[in-house]
Amino acid sequence: MDTKFADNRAWLLVLPATLLVFFTAMIPFMAVVNYSFQIVFSMQNHALIGWETFHEALTNEEFSGALGRQVLFTGIVLLIEIPLGIAVALTMPRTGKMVGPVLVVIALPLLVPWNVVGLIWQIFARGDIGLFGAFVNNVLHINYNYAVGEYSAWFTVVLMSVWHWTSLVALLAYAGLCSIPGAFYQAARIDGASRWATFRFIELPKLRGVLTIAILLRFVYSFKTYAESLTVTGGGPGTSTTFMTQMLTNTAIGQFAYGKAAAYGLLYFLIILLISYIFYIVLTRVGTNEGGA
Amino acid sequence: MALINFENVGHSYSGKQDDYALQPMNFRWKDGGAYALLGPSGCGKSTLLNICSGLLKPSEGSVSFDGKDVTDMSPEKRNIAQVFQFPVLYDSMTVFDNLAFPLRNRGASKSHIAQRVAEVAHMLELEDVLKRRASGLGAELKQKISMGRGLVRDDVSAILFDEPLTVIDPQLKWKLRRQLKEIHKEFGHTLIYVTHDQVEALTFAEQVVVMSEGEIVQVGTPQALFERPEHTFVGYFIGSPGMNFLPCEIDGQDAVVDGQRIPLRAEQASAARDCNANSLKLGIRPEFVELAGNQQGLDLQVSRISEMGQFRLVTALLGQHEVKVKIDNDHGPLEGPNINLHFPPEWICLYSNERLIQTPNEATHGH
Numbered sequence: 001m002d003t004k005f006a007d008n009r010a011w012l013l014v015l016p017a018t019l020l021v022f023f024t025a026m027i028p029f030m031a032v033v034n035y036s037f038q039i040v041f042s043m044q045n046h047a048l049i050g051w052e053t054f055h056e057a058l059t060n061e062e063f064s065g066a067l068g069r070q071v072l073f074t075g076i077v078l079l080i081e082i083p084l085g086i087a088v089a090l091t092m093p094r095t096g097k098m099v100g101p102v103l104v105v106i107a108l109p110l111l112v113p114w115n116v117v118g119l120i121w122q123i124f125a126r127g128d129i130g131l132f133g134a135f136v137n138n139v140l141h142i143n144y145n146y147a148v149g150e151y152s153a154w155f156t157v158v159l160m161s162v163w164h165w166t167s168l169v170a171l172l173a174y175a176g177l178c179s180i181p182g183a184f185y186q187a188a189r190i191d192g193a194s195r196w197a198t199f200r201f202i203e204l205p206k207l208r209g210v211l212t213i214a215i216l217l218r219f220v221y222s223f224k225t226y227a228e229s230l231t232v233t234g235g236g237p238g239t240s241t242t243f244m245t246q247m248l249t250n251t252a253i254g255q256f257a258y259g260k261a262a263a264y265g266l267l268y269f270l271i272i273l274l275i276s277y278i279f280y281i282v283l284t285r286v287g288t289n290e291g292g293a
Numbered sequence: 294m295a296l297i298n299f300e301n302v303g304h305s306y307s308g309k310q311d312d313y314a315l316q317p318m319n320f321r322w323k324d325g326g327a328y329a330l331l332g333p334s335g336c337g338k339s340t341l342l343n344i345c346s347g348l349l350k351p352s353e354g355s356v357s358f359d360g361k362d363v364t365d366m367s368p369e370k371r372n373i374a375q376v377f378q379f380p381v382l383y384d385s386m387t388v389f390d391n392l393a394f395p396l397r398n399r400g401a402s403k404s405h406i407a408q409r410v411a412e413v414a415h416m417l418e419l420e421d422v423l424k425r426r427a428s429g430l431g432a433e434l435k436q437k438i439s440m441g442r443g444l445v446r447d448d449v450s451a452i453l454f455d456e457p458l459t460v461i462d463p464q465l466k467w468k469l470r471r472q473l474k475e476i477h478k479e480f481g482h483t484l485i486y487v488t489h490d491q492v493e494a495l496t497f498a499e500q501v502v503v504m505s506e507g508e509i510v511q512v513g514t515p516q517a518l519f520e521r522p523e524h525t526f527v528g529y530f531i532g533s534p535g536m537n538f539l540p541c542e543i544d545g546q547d548a549v550v551d552g553q554r555i556p557l558r559a560e561q562a563s564a565a566r567d568c569n570a571n572s573l574k575l576g577i578r579p580e581f582v583e584l585a586g587n588q589q590g591l592d593l594q595v596s597r598i599s600e601m602g603q604f605r606l607v608t609a610l611l612g613q614h615e616v617k618v619k620i621d622n623d624h625g626p627l628e629g630p631n632i633n634l635h636f637p638p639e640w641i642c643l644y645s646n647e648r649l650i651q652t653p654n655e656a657t658h659g660h
Contacts, residue, residue: 201386
């Protein structure tokens with residue numbers, strides 16, 4: 001096909017957008033790529049060291065430890081929030097006077113800023129004065145202190161994430177459930193389907209689209225978690241709740257190791273990109289392919 | 294299969310007495326009957342169907358199957374099948390699993406399921422797609438599968454269809470309707486078929502139930518509905534075009550419309566006088582009006598002639614009232630601005646307050 005145009009000046013119209021993207025995204029990104037191959041003492045004093053930073057990232061405990069904790073955290077959070085969110089959505093009223101109030105209450109945690117969530121939980125979970133912490137320690141008589149105990153700290157950050165983000169999954173699933181035509185439920189009743197079968201064969205397949213979005217969003221958000229856990233545990237005790245973003249911040253701003261941090265950052269970015277892509281491919285293929293022969 | 298009995302069944306969605314979607318009624322659906330429920334959108338036919346299947350509990354009255362009160366029973370307990378207007382499929386299942394689903398939920402044996410699914414697939418010509426996933430198929434196949442799910446249980450009390458052919462192409466509609474008729478003949482299920490399409494209703498059913506504004510206005514064979522509409526609504530709704538209705542008065546043996554005299558049967562005229570009729574109307578089908586030829590007839594002014602292929606549809610004025618007449622093409626051209634028409638007394642129906650005035654020998658009348 002002949003697609004040649006005599007006058008190509010229309011491309012000039014794309015120029016402002018190209019420049020904008022170039023200065024706001026491409027140049028900073030290339031700066032990071034540039035740093036990642038150097039050892040940077042100061043902006044005037046740096047030296048090219050090649051792949052060494054990447055080699056270090058892939059072999060030292062600092063990076064792999066944070067990545068391992070990050071994967072574990074995201075895994076736990078997804079395993080709890082997705083089923084819990086669906087369960088909450090199933091119990092939400094779809095008609096009547098209570099729809100409005102319930103939606104507002106469910107959406108409320110999403111409106112709270114990240115570090116405020118952290119602050120709320122820092123106090124709420126304190127063993128001496130926090131309602132939750134004091135209850136666990138003094139009524140349930142379980143030794144719980146997120147500043148000292150690793151399990152306590154993990155329990156706190158996971159619970160906080162569930163409190164903050166299950167609403168997102170619930171709202172998305174709720175929207176998906178509301179869009180299922182009534183005839184499907186009527187047909188299920190006529191066909192004698194149990195509640196479980198109705199969920200398994202009608203609701204869940206119809207929720208596939210919104211759940212893909214929910215899982216992707218929750219994966220990306222939880223994989224980048226920063227302010228919430230930092231405010232409560234500061235990454236401790238030790239490094240037990242130091243996740244990727246905090247490790248990166250510590251490396252770049254704490255140790256002034258820009259080159260190393262840049263390499264970590266690039267790897268981190270590639271991991272998110274790769275996992276999101278795999279998620280997307282897998283979740284959009286499941287159920288749509290022509291099964292059987 | 295069962296005899297379904299409605300006793301004073303009425304329904305109001307708002308719960309208020311004066312806001313009926315379905316007026317309180319008594320009705321008996323005979324075991325093994327093929328019924329069509331015909332009426333315009335919003336006349337309450339779907340409400341009636343949902344009360345039958347148990348998806349909706351009527352706000353008053355009771356429903357019984359074979360004498361057993363089922364008013365409070367769920368659809369699964371009533372063991373009823375229903376097919377909806379738009380295809381309802383279980384997307385993640387194969388066609389076979391879709392068809393087997395109602396049986397599996399009731400714990401049928403594997404061999405029974407395999408046998409029934411094979412039978413239904415054969416009836417609806419679905420054998421080729423049984424192993425495919427249901428979600429990727431076209432609308433017609435999907436609706437066939439929905440219908441198949443309704444037919445797969447052989448022990449159901451009744452099978453209800455809620456305008457099931459809406460999404461189907463006209464050509465295939467004929468075929469599917471014929472298949473349904475055959476299935477009915479073979480298995481003798483009680484079938485209730487909701488539609489707003491009169492052709493569909495008249496070709497499918499033995500008994501047509503015509504509804505208007507939440508009320509059953511007439512139940513009868515397609516022929517009875519056509520020849521003796523018991524309500525002006527039935528006359529207007531069935532037939533294309535519908536029945537002509539002319540406000541009239543009775544004078545002696547004649548009906549008088551805008552000063553023109555139309556002879557009636559003697560018993561009809563006396564029945565009309567006896568019943569103290571108010572807002573009296575004379576009804577006659579466009580098919581039954583005849584050209585009077587050389588005989589003494591009614592002189593009407595022609596206002597429009599439409600060519601309809603096999604016949605001409607003539608619209609003429611009797612006084613101020615429009616009368617539509619179907620005239621066969623072999624009658625040759627119509628001459629002049631006026632037309633001389635004859636209203637055969639045996640095809641004239643009289644309506645008082647929109648309801649047919651019955652004449653004593655009604656039962657013997659007809660062709």
